[in-house]
Amino acid sequence: xxxxxxxxxxxxxxxxxxxxxxxxxTKHPRYKKYLKKVTKVYAHDxxxxxxxxxxxxxxxxxxxxxxxxxxxxxxxxx
Numbered sequence: 001x002x003x004x005x006x007x008x009x010x011x012x013x014x015x016x017x018x019x020x021x022x023x024x025x026t027k028h029p030r031y032k033k034y035l036k037k038v039t040k041v042y043a044h045d046x047x048x049x050x051x052x053x054x055x056x057x058x059x060x061x062x063x064x065x066x067x068x069x070x071x072x073x074x075x076x077x078x
């Protein structure tokens with residue numbers, strides 16, 4: 001089973017590639033405050049159809065290039 005994640009498109013300047021930010025929360029070990037972290041991943045977009053700000057579903061895939069390990073599946077909302 002391949003992992004799926006929900007993220008927001010941060011950049012669409014590359015051809016057939018989107019930078020997707022995946023937001024997650026973690027608790028600080030000492031201060032116990034919840035921190036928001038963003039992991040940036042490169043995702044393949046074959047038709048160049050997704051734009052900055054789109055909320056998308058991405059799925060893990062085989063290595064497509066040096067950095068791309070994800071593929072954009074569908075758009076969830078703006």
